[in-house]
Amino acid sequence: MTTPDGPETPEGGHALEARAATAQRKAYAPYSKFRVGAAVQMSGQVFEGANVENASYGLTICAERVAVFAAALAGAHRLEAIAVCSDASPPSSPCGACRQVLLEFAPDPAAVTVTAINSLGERRAWTLAELIPDGFSGRELP
Numbered sequence: 651m652t653t654p655d656g657p658e659t660p661e662g663g664h665a666l667e668a669r670a671a672t673a674q675r676k677a678y679a680p681y682s683k684f685r686v687g688a689a690v691q692m693s694g695q696v697f698e699g700a701n702v703e704n705a706s707y708g709l710t711i712c713a714e715r716v717a718v719f720a721a722a723l724a725g726a727h728r729l730e731a732i733a734v735c736s737d738a739s740p741p742s743s744p745c746g747a748c749r750q751v752l753l754e755f756a757p758d759p760a761a762v763t764v765t766a767i768n769s770l771g772e773r774r775a776w777t778l779a780e781l782i783p784d785g786f787s788g789r790e791l792p
């Protein structure tokens with residue numbers, strides 16, 4: 651069911667985690683060596699992302715945002731779930747910037763599951779609402 655080239659049909663949570671682990675292998679992290687993969691399910695399709703670092707460190711982008719932006723580029727704008735895979739123990743949760751980007755595409759943050767896994771088989775999960783309570787959204791803009 652997995653192809654390296656593009657969006658997929660909806661998958662279960664463990665399949666999403668497997669896609670995040672696959673994406674982790676695509677990370678470009680020559681400086682930090684902190685390799686992260688992400689898989690988002692948006693509008694019924696799955697998109698992968700991996701962190702991409704830059705010699706100008708501030709230009710580095712996280713796996714989560716790469717995946718979300720790939721989805722947005724394909725016209726998928728409704729976030730349903732995300733899985734993130736790193737080698738951290740316990741598994742890393744998305745950074746603040748990524749939480750804000752995830753919120754942008756989550757009409758109901760309490761319904762979005764965020765799962766973090768690592769290569770040791772450890773797993774943590776939250777709702778997006780738990781990770782960014784009272785977050786700023788476009789609903790507050792005029």
Ligand SMILES: [Zn+2]
Binds near residue numbers: 713715744746
């Ligand atoms: Zn991030």
